[in-house]
Amino acid sequence: MNRINQLFSNNPKDLLSIYFCAGTPILDGTANVIRTLEKHGVNMIEIGIPFSDPMADGIVIQNAATQALRNGMSLRLLFQQLQSIRQDVKIPLVLMGYLNPIMQFGFENFCARCAECGIDGVIIPDLPFKDYLEQYHPIADKYDIKVIMLITPETSEKRIREIDEHTDGFIYMVSSAATTGAQQDFDEQKRAYFKKIESMKLRNPRMVGFGISNKATFDAACEHASGAIIGSRFVTLLNEEKDPEKAIIKLKELVTR
Template sequence: MSLLNENRLSKMFSSPGKKRSIYLTAGYPKLHDTVPLLEILQNSGIDFVEIGIPFSDSIMDGPVILNSHQIALGNGMTMDVLFDQLAAVRAHISIPIVLMGSMNPVYQYGFDRFCKQCEKVGVDGLLLPDLPVIEFKKHYSDFYRENNIAPVFMISPQTSSARLAEIDGLTESFLYAVSSSSTTGASSKMEDSQAYFEQLQIQNFRNPVVIGFNIKTREDIKFVSQYADGVIVGSAFIQALEGGFDPDKITGFIEGLKD
């Protein structure tokens, strides 16, 4: 599978340097905070952003992100609201945007309609952790291609070599390597996954590898960056937003992740 046009994700990864990403939940902490957060993250030097689509029954997430989903839904976040918020974002946001969420709300919205909206507002990649690879190939890959959306897939310590090769062949962006078998926000140490990271490093992947889940500190980022092309910080950032939208606090949090 090849995208019709090179998009912002592929251009970003073709540039030198390790990439840093932040996960945020759409509509959290307040309904209209999503776009202002994108602006602060871009201005703070974040390379790309994952926007989580709130869903009440997300299977991958731990209590911190699940709670943010519940609050966002309570705030009134819906798929239509999110696309309305992103409608004019490309006038001032140039960093890549990846949407991440469960298959259920996307399916309910209408997959074709969803992908068309993604292209319209400038979404670059889509990660649906519970979309099986076989279903992607049979039923959904054309929607990605027709709308120039880069498919993103997760890999884990349990992913077999054959499946790694298959996923790498289908990906047109980056491989999202889950740091461990736990949910987001768990307390496992990055050093516990060193053997897994070393195995990832020696694979001859076609795509860059970005590691996420449970990365919370500058030290975590420094350690993981030895083995990957980028890192994603999620639960720790959501926790930093718990007191509400505070630009200085957010900027300070991002600065605290830098070397």
């Protein structure tokens, strides 16, 4: 069974997934960040593939991607860094990146390398759902790579149900149509959106992302989904501390106190 499916089968609530950008704060620190996060009880990790035009990301993750590219990070190098990660890391690992560098690498080659390294899923925010169904779904399935699709408050119920029917792993529930970035709390409109999606009784579990930064937002996400994805807040702490252990300890204090 794919590790993503196993995670949601065994631990259906209050899951914590962390995003960070590969190649930051230092070029060769990617594997260390992953191992440190697992050591501190993180349930799943999203590893960002840096790109020069990350359209869904706020300034924090944009800056991290820019720094990673300046450090020399590339998709080819990332796969080299992850080659032996499954010798000791057991939790699900998901690559998050934009279509351009993946297409330059070649989608089937990309999926094959993911499988070799033990990557369980991918998130490609600018991959149209129609293109996924027609061109990419069979290839991803061949290598047991779960393609995780995003939904927002603007996504129609019809499209949500189509995504639920034709994907596997989990659904990434974006808290708003804005870019990534920390928020202090979720307003009633966002909470109503969470409740609405929960009431649809979808086949796939859901994780809430964008704006999760403290206990209030983490608890609100977990109330109506399987868990939360934290990106910008951790990326900020990692940049400030230059030490993944100090960064994740501070983050967990923020979301639990």
